[in-house]
Amino acid sequence: MTETSRTRPDDSDARAAARPSRLHRLMRFIPLIAPVLLWAVPCGVLLYAGQHWPVPVRLVGTVLFGVGLVGMPFAMVRGHGRRQRDRAAIVGDILLGASWVLFTWSVLLGVLLRLALAVAGVGESQDRARIVTWAVLGVTVVLLGWGYAEARRVPRVRRLDVELPRLGAGLDGTRVALITDTHYGPLDRARWSARVCETVNTLEADLVCHTGDIADGTAERRRAQAAPLGTVRATRARVYVTGNHEYYSEAQGWVDLMDELGWEPLRNRHLLLERGGDTLVVAGVDDVTAESSGLAGHRAHLDGALRGADPDLPVLLLAHQPKFVDRAAAGGVDLQLSGHTHGGQIWPFHHLVRIDQPAVAGLSRHGARTLLYTSRGTGFWGPPFRVFAPSEITLLVLRSPQRPA
Incomplete structure (x- = not known):
């Protein structure tokens, strides 16, 4: 197995990464509007609409909803802001998840039922x-x-075959x-992390990939939970790319820790992954938010990732965000692996x-050649709940159209 050298991104990739998406523009207003809606709507449905x-x-009841309205943003800011207070984060996350579920079903049942x-x-x-x-x-x-x-459970393994027309029979x-x-x-999910890694090892994979968002917090702070990743086995390589959450928590520290744990x-x-006389290009890019992080040398650059690779070879690309x-697709990638969406989580x-995002979960086609697999994620962010969006460990078996006899 060989590798190319690191390269710098071009200006077009940097400009594309820096442009805010529609969701990011919408998100600017959500902190002001969302808490009021999440708590006021259930309060109205449960305590006032036709009630006596x-x-x-x-x-x-009104006081409790008021406490939730004030307490949730306060706990979220204290827990996920500069102070990074874990107990406050847990309280804020639970309140956020509970209020979202309560809001959703207050609206649906309040009207339909x-x-x-x-x-x-x-x-x-x-x-x-x-x-x-x-x-x-x-x-x-x-x-x-x-x-x-x-x-909180160890994710179930999702298995699927993925046929790549350019994949050689040897692969x-x-x-x-x-x-x-x-x-x-x-x-603290150190034990959960160890069990996830044990499950991955049972898959006897040639290539193990982590497509980012390892943790919320710095590598130094979450080292104990991430340490089991060092026990993961692969016959060829373990590879990793950054997600957007690394750029909230000293991304270079996570890159260094993953390197220390034996991940590439x-x-x-x-x-280059070679087997049976055929070759697969396994490429990776930084997350699309890397450019705006201001961290020197971090930005998404597909041309750099593929520089020096034979254009006739099939390409497997790791990129955190499906978008x-x-x-x-424009670069001729055969299969992109992504996460980020959590399948919606709740x-x-x-x-x-x-x-x-162009996809929330599963396998989708983009352009004439490119397939995208979007994982629902192995863990969860924030609220410790997954509702109709189960977590997963994914095993993709790559198939050639000309399989060996």
Whole structure:
């Protein structure tokens, strides 16, 4: 196995990476609007819309929603801001996840169930309102309990064959294991990390990939949780690219730690994987947010990643965000592996993800040649819940159209 040298990005890649996306522009207003909506809507549905609760019940309920409205942003800022207080982050994350689920089902059941009850002839609006209230609370409790268990378990392995028309017969059956978005953070998941790595090792992969967002926090702070990554085995190589969250927490420290743990950081460069007389180019780029981070030498640069590679060889590209696939397709990449989306993590957030990304999960085609596989992620960010968006460890078996006899 050989590798090319590191190269600097060109200006077009830098300008493309620096342009804010539609979701990023929208996100500027979300911190002001979202907390009010997340807490005010459920408060109105559960306590006021058609309700005639005793005054003490309504008063206590309103105070609790008010505490959530004030406490959630405060805890999030204290936990994920400069102070990086893990206990505050845990409280803020739980409140954020709980309020999102409560908001979602307050809206859905507050409209649909109330309408269904009216059509069914359920009498007074007070009766319908009480049924909606208990339905919303019941669904919320069940989904949060189930979602917490889903987020904390070791992900199931998702296996699929991916045919690449340019893949040589000697590379048929190449096993590629993908983990991504482990997001080691305020909740200590060192044991979970070790079990994930044990699962990856059972796959006997030729190539193991981590497509970024290792953790929330610096490498020094999350080292114990990330350390099991050093036990991962691959017959050919273990490769890694940065995600956007590395650039919130001293990205170079994570690159250095992954190198120390035996992973190959593919920072705008490539390796050659050779088997059976055929060759696969395994390339990687920094995350598209790297340029705006201001960290010297960090930026997404596909031309640099492929420089020196034979253009007739098939290319497997690691890029944290699916939206890089436009540049990958223009560059003739055969298969891009990405994460970032978490599959939405908590339904129906995937609809917002679609504003910013061309794919949320699974295999998709882009252009004449390029396939994109988007993982739902191995861990979770922030709220320790996964609702209708299960985590995954992925095993992709690369197939050649001319398989060996």
